[in-house]
Amino acid sequence: MKERFEEITGAEQKTGDGGPLDALIEFYRAFNAADMAGLEGVWFPGEAPSMDNPIGGIRRGWNEIAGGYVKLFGGAATVNVTFHDFTSQGGQEWHLFVGRERGKCRTANESLDVAFRTTRWFVRMDGAWRQLHHHGSVEDPEMLADYQKLIFGSSK
Template sequence: MNWHLTEVDGDETKRGDGGPLDALIEFYRAFNAADLAGLRAVWLGGAEPSMDNPIGGIRRGWEQIAEGYSKLFEGQAKVQVAFHDFTSQGADDWHLFVGRERGACRTPKEALDVAFRTTRWFVRKDGSWRQLHHHGSVEDPKMLADYRRLIFG
């Protein structure tokens, strides 16, 4: 896809075509705003979606995924990330974004630069693009340990 974006943090102007890039932009807008209702609107509901990352572990179904976001959003740490260095491929009913996230995790007393490898898989259901799966990983074990400490105390 030729979208000319090198980074997505949710502040971008959506194309307005209801396509997968608009769904990706909306995901990052909602995540960075700690907007659980916005995330609900972009994730597939029910038992189908899944998430696997070193903070939340494996979560299956929207309810488990939402529980993980709620814990993050209600904690003292505020996380802001941007998706970059990504590829994009898809067909009529699926779309895959593979790249990296960079950003910051801040508490009232500390700040930490964060970096993740990230995959986001969207499917088209009932005419709308919804996130079906997210996988995240971390290259730097010290950053992961510091991030977990800031998130979980």
């Protein structure tokens, strides 16, 4: 019987079956560790993947997505999130996780609680699960404005 996770931080022990949940856990491990090689290993390569969120806008292809992560990880803010309140559904070649992220955005002088609605779509490629698409959105416009100030250093 598979272990059921109420939340994913990336620190969980993987199920070991090479399934989509292991890929999701690896994504959060890599993101929260600012591990670019780990993120590249989880994302679908080439021009096919896409990302759409309030910080990076629409990015298409791994190179654009990676550029957004490099900018985020190289800035003054550190972001750590936990995926929770999620559903998980899929087939043999695709898997969709839909839920919420909560966490902290910190700089040397400030800390902000963050919350996002999040969708992560994985597909099977050469026997491994790779993230093909991510969509994130924010319900609280004031939190988004404060988050953008911490990430970008001023209003966007």
